[in-house]
Amino acid sequence: MGGDNLAPHNGSMNHAADVQAIESCHSTWIFDSYRMRFRRILKGTEVGGRPVATGWRPYYRLEAPADSETFMVYLNLSGSRMIRSWRHDGDCAQCGEHMTGEMSLARLRAAINS
Numbered sequence: 001m002g003g004d005n006l007a008p009h010n011g012s013m014n015h016a017a018d019v020q021a022i023e024s025c026h027s028t029w030i031f032d033s034y035r036m037r038f039r040r041i042l043k044g045t046e047v048g049g050r051p052v053a054t055g056w057r058p059y060y061r062l063e064a065p066a067d068s069e070t071f072m073v074y075l076n077l078s079g080s081r082m083i084r085s086w087r088h089d090g091d092c093a094q095c096g097e098h099m100t101g102e103m104s105l106a107r108l109r110a111a112i113n114s
Contacts, residue, residue, distance in 0.1 A: 022064055022071055024085045029073075031062055038062075038073060050110060 018034035027040035037056040064071035075081035
């Protein structure tokens with residue numbers, strides 16, 4: 001997903017370049033660095049034909065080096081509250097699956113803007 005433009009066509013998110021998506025084993029993590037918030041879109045879970053997403057949560061800093069298997073989401077300035085997750089890949093050692101689920105950009109946009 002790295003270079004995909006996730007901006008909705010209706011213009012409701014004006015800072016699309018500030019949106020980053022990271023795939024973990026169970027979720028697609030969406031980071032809106034302009035508003036310093038994130039949410040997760042759960043893989044393989046739908047309600048009413050739409051993907052299930054968590055509410056937006058604030059974060060202080062994201063460390064997600066491209067060459068690392070993990071990423072860290074710091075929830076406060078001191079770094080005492082954080083979330084660490086593994087990136088999912090095609091032959092994932094973390095979850096044992098060998099295929100990652102796909103989601104269309106239209107469905108991803110809808111989940112971002114819900």
